[in-house]
Amino acid sequence: MSRLVLKFGGTSVGSLERIEAVAEQVMALRSLGHQLVVVVSAMAGETNRLVEMAYRLSATPNPRELDMLMATGEQVSMSLLATVLSARGCPARSFTGGQAGIVTSSVHGGAMIENIDTAALEANLAEGAVAIVAGFQGCDAMGEITTLGRGGSDYTAVALAAALAADECQIFTDVDGVYSADPRIVPSAVRHDCIRFTDMLAMAEHGAKVLQYQSVHSAYELNVPLRVLSSFTAGHSTLVTFDHLCPVKPIAGLAGVAQLLITIPSKYLIEFRTNLTELNLQFQLLQEQADDVTLIVCDSDEGKIPLELKQRIRHIIKVFTLSIVGQSAETIRHHAIEALSLQGIAVHQYSLADSRLSLTVDSDDYPQAATLLHEKFVVCDEFIDNAPLLAVS
Amino acid sequence: MSRLVLKFGGTSVGSLERIEAVAEQVMALRSLGHQLVVVVSAMAGETNRLVEMAYRLSATPNPRELDMLMATGEQVSMSLLATVLSARGCPARSFTGGQAGIVTSSVHGGAMIENIDTAALEANLAEGAVAIVAGFQGCDAMGEITTLGRGGSDYTAVALAAALAADECQIFTDVDGVYSADPRIVPSAVRHDCIRFTDMLAMAEHGAKVLQYQSVHSAYELNVPLRVLSSFTAGHSTLVTFDHLCPVKPIAGLAGVAQLLITIPSKYLIEFRTNLTELNLQFQLLQEQADDVTLIVCDSDEGKIPLELKQRIRHIIKVFTLSIVGQSAETIRHHAIEALSLQGIAVHQYSLADSRLSLTVDSDDYPQAATLLHEKFVVCDEFIDNAPLLAVS
Numbered sequence: 059m060s061r062l063v064l065k066f067g068g069t070s071v072g073s074l075e076r077i078e079a080v081a082e083q084v085m086a087l088r089s090l091g092h093q094l095v096v097v098v099s100a101m102a103g104e105t106n107r108l109v110e111m112a113y114r115l116s117a118t119p120n121p122r123e124l125d126m127l128m129a130t131g132e133q134v135s136m137s138l139l140a141t142v143l144s145a146r147g148c149p150a151r152s153f154t155g156g157q158a159g160i161v162t163s164s165v166h167g168g169a170m171i172e173n174i175d176t177a178a179l180e181a182n183l184a185e186g187a188v189a190i191v192a193g194f195q196g197c198d199a200m201g202e203i204t205t206l207g208r209g210g211s212d213y214t215a216v217a218l219a220a221a222l223a224a225d226e227c228q229i230f231t232d233v234d235g236v237y238s239a240d241p242r243i244v245p246s247a248v249r250h251d252c253i254r255f256t257d258m259l260a261m262a263e264h265g266a267k268v269l270q271y272q273s274v275h276s277a278y279e280l281n282v283p284l285r286v287l288s289s290f291t292a293g294h295s296t297l298v299t300f301d302h303l304c305p306v307k308p309i310a311g312l313a314g315v316a317q318l319l320i321t322i323p324s325k326y327l328i329e330f331r332t333n334l335t336e337l338n339l340q341f342q343l344l345q346e347q348a349d350d351v352t353l354i355v356c357d358s359d360e361g362k363i364p365l366e367l368k369q370r371i372r373h374i375i376k377v378f379t380l381s382i383v384g385q386s387a388e389t390i391r392h393h394a395i396e397a398l399s400l401q402g403i404a405v406h407q408y409s410l411a412d413s414r415l416s417l418t419v420d421s422d423d424y425p426q427a428a429t430l431l432h433e434k435f436v437v438c439d440e441f442i443d444n445a446p447l448l449a450v451s
Numbered sequence: 452m453s454r455l456v457l458k459f460g461g462t463s464v465g466s467l468e469r470i471e472a473v474a475e476q477v478m479a480l481r482s483l484g485h486q487l488v489v490v491v492s493a494m495a496g497e498t499n500r501l502v503e504m505a506y507r508l509s510a511t512p513n514p515r516e517l518d519m520l521m522a523t524g525e526q527v528s529m530s531l532l533a534t535v536l537s538a539r540g541c542p543a544r545s546f547t548g549g550q551a552g553i554v555t556s557s558v559h560g561g562a563m564i565e566n567i568d569t570a571a572l573e574a575n576l577a578e579g580a581v582a583i584v585a586g587f588q589g590c591d592a593m594g595e596i597t598t599l600g601r602g603g604s605d606y607t608a609v610a611l612a613a614a615l616a617a618d619e620c621q622i623f624t625d626v627d628g629v630y631s632a633d634p635r636i637v638p639s640a641v642r643h644d645c646i647r648f649t650d651m652l653a654m655a656e657h658g659a660k661v662l663q664y665q666s667v668h669s670a671y672e673l674n675v676p677l678r679v680l681s682s683f684t685a686g687h688s689t690l691v692t693f694d695h696l697c698p699v700k701p702i703a704g705l706a707g708v709a710q711l712l713i714t715i716p717s718k719y720l721i722e723f724r725t726n727l728t729e730l731n732l733q734f735q736l737l738q739e740q741a742d743d744v745t746l747i748v749c750d751s752d753e754g755k756i757p758l759e760l761k762q763r764i765r766h767i768i769k770v771f772t773l774s775i776v777g778q779s780a781e782t783i784r785h786h787a788i789e790a791l792s793l794q795g796i797a798v799h800q801y802s803l804a805d806s807r808l809s810l811t812v813d814s815d816d817y818p819q820a821a822t823l824l825h826e827k828f829v830v831c832d833e834f835i836d837n838a839p840l841l842a843v844s
Contacts, residue, residue, distance in 0.1 A: 074508060123530040
């Protein structure tokens with residue numbers, strides 16, 4: 059018998075039929091004798107629906123009230139799941155974040171979990187009942203409802219798994235594991251049975267969407283093994299675990315993130331830098347050339363750049379930064395750039411870090427570049443281990 | 452400066468535009484210097500939407516989980532109202548039932564308010580902020596979320612008004628007060644500026660929909676004056692107050708309730724009586740005639756009568772029981788029956804009680820009978836006070 063924390067995201071509980079399917083999965087695991095805590099997100103689209111109402115009423119909704127509003131999304135899905143389980147004879151009880159004992163900081167919209175009083179959940183598990191917990195939310199020390207920010211339900215699941223000393227934290231999503239690249243872009247991507255935390259952290263940090271960086275980082279810090287499974291198809295999964303427990307792969311995978319290359323006259327650099335820093339926008343200074351300077355910002359931040367700064371921009375290029383992650387990543391830099399250039403794909407910049415090689419290409423070149431790099435360097439372990447590096451072309 | 456508890460029902464907060472209109476009304480009252488606690492229902496249709504989801508998942512949803520689910524409806528509307536007020540510079544803060552200190556019994560779906568710890572609300576009012584409270588909900592002593600049953604938001608408002616020693620509890624609805632009859636049926640119905648609790652209780656008990664009997668009764672017991680106002684049009688209102696504070700009207704009004712006259716063979720009476728009692732259905736034994744017996748049940752209970760009992764029924768007639776309420780109600784019995792019969796309207800039965808005359812007519816005759824009785828006896832105070840009774844025809 060294991061103690062498991064399961065987490066089902068918004069798509070997994072996106073309709074009443076999906077909630078019934080989740081109930082089946084929960085009951086199947088319970089019938090194996092496992093103790094279960096189930097963390098649920100809001101039904102897909104519900105958080106957006108709520109947030110849109112608030113933004114129609116105010117351009118800058120009061121953060122406390124926004125949390126009060128958003129927290130209802132998970133409360134609906136948790137009570138519906140508990141309703142199905144009860145109706146099918148499986149003892150189950152839902153808990154809001156506050157009722158589950160999740161105490162957070164008081165930062166509305168981005169609270170951190172400070173403490174979990176597991177008494178109520180432990181009592182529930184001792185009775186043999188499944189505990190359903192609203193993800194993404196908690197209460198601060200004053201009893202105010204807080205939310206945990208993006209990826210918050212994964213964070214809830216990881217923190218609960220640590221506090222309850224669970225054997226695994228299982229993240230149910232719409233894919234059946236962690237792949238060596240995004241399968242929608244790179245059809246030859248392969249699923250890992252096991253991936254080391256070090257590699258998973260790098261993948262998540264550089265664009266892999268299957269797991270959020272913060273929750274992987276929390277799991278790593280809190281010593282919680284993560285398993286990624288599909289809530290739609292049973293069978294496969296990927297275990298994210300500690301490095302000494304997982305065989306080394308020279309290259310673990312390829313992740314990509316959409317960015318913008320912004321070129322401005324050098325004289326505006328200070329103004330730009332000050333403004334972006336004040337707005338808390340991540341940016342990276344790329345190069346100075348003649349009187350121009352080039353910066354990289356995240357594609358999704360485009361709308362946040364103030365109009366007066368936009369007027370300074372000389373030109374913008376949409377790019378993708380592809381990151382090859384794994385112990386051998388640094389060794390293939392020359393080969394990777396050469397392979398891309400042979401296909402006529404220009405590399406705007408590259409960067410090397412501990413077990414990672416990142417290459418920035420035009421947005422239009424992204425699928426071809428990703429597929430090429432994946433086939434040459436990710437699924438070709440033999441090459442990296444055995445073949446002389448110069449043989450690559 | 453007064454301290455007021457305002458209550459806005461589902462239609463009053465039924466859209467974002469309506470919530471903005473409510474915010475305007477709240478701010479107008481605040482600008483007069485009043486201390487305000489605002490109780491809100493769920494947006495119109497929202498509770499039904501939630502409950503329907505639960506019933507699609509289970510024929511008998513777990514009552515605890517149903518409360519957990521339904522409670523989100525008011526949490527949404529309260530946070531949206533607080534969002535608008537904050538955005539417009541009016542300090543405001545929303546409170547779930549539990550956060551407002553409302554402690555209830557543990558009866559899910561029909562909890563009673565046992566105690567209100569007003570500390571959080573008092574602190575909020577002392578800061579000069581408007582308190583927005585989710586109606587219809589509370590927490591039991593164990594912190595479990597409960598709901599208060601039908602009319603629950605009015606009940607919340609009345610109980611808060613009592614606990615906070617408010618000067619008035621103002622119920623905002625879709626009509627601008629209490630009328631002498633339902634204006635949709637009786638166009639000549641007139642609005643009262645003031646109505647005595649005794650009359651209002653009788654009106655609510657016998658079919659007036661403007662206020663729920665339970666909340667009027669609570670207000671009466673808790674010494675809370677009620678005011679009924681429109682959330683759509685400003686200006687008029689009705690104050691429901693203690694008898695010594697309101698001028699006597701010989702006849703205060705006319706209310707009607709849809710019922711069924713059910714005739715069964717006498718030999719099935721015991722079976723019927725036992726079954727209806729077990730099902731907690733209200734019924735009234737009307738008459739025995741030859742081998743038959745006639746009962747009255749509420750029209751809305753028709754679906755709850757078990758099939759095996761329905762097969763025993765000889766015939767069913769849809770009727771309305773009209774109740775004339777007021778100190779002089781008993782004195783007009785003969786005139787009322789005579790007036791109806793002169794118009795060819797049969798009275799199936801009548802009953803007299805303290806300050807009330809009830810007459811049961813065919814459903815088809817209801818609008819004509821109501822208008823006739825209203826014109827002859829309700830808006831004609833002069834007649835009752837001055838004219839000899841026999842002059843009526």
